[in-house]
Amino acid sequence: MRLLNRRCGQIQPYLTERVHQLSMEKLEELGESLLDFSSISDLEGWLQNNS
Template sequence: MLKEIAQKIDQIAELNTRKTIAAATYVLAGLVLDKNIIKQILRRDIMRESVTYQEILQEGRQEGRQEGRQEGRQEGRQEGRQEGMKNALKIIILKQLTRKFGTLPPKLHSRIIRSHIPRLESLAEAILDFESLTDLENWLKKK
């Protein structure tokens, strides 16, 4: 039956009408037939040029952009939280070490600054057991 409809659509002289009916047929056929069968029978090029198809496509693109923006915002917030937490840990650790041992050697300072959150968290706890800068150096070497 779909083949007969496709032949009748091809016989429609007025191009816009043919496109509109092809698009509507494509959509309605999709409710009951497998997409591969529809693709074999109906000409997709006419359907793609239809106003209906273009509107559906535009709605899909707009929804995709909105979802992308939302995901981007969520990822940005998460990255911001992580970066804020990392900076706060660095500041606290450096203040604690400076108060406990005085000015840190640049080499130790830069190793701490380059550390990731899990390591900074461990260091924040380990500081309580350090008695000298040597303890800090040894801790940084083994971790």
């Protein structure tokens, strides 16, 4: 969550909840994808396609 906040800015509570519901495998995938994120919309799109 700290990395997401640093990369995308303050994360809304509903997105935080969605991240917390991810499996360990998906969290690892998110960690890799996070390197390419430039905005909160990147996170939203990733969650839509991967959860």
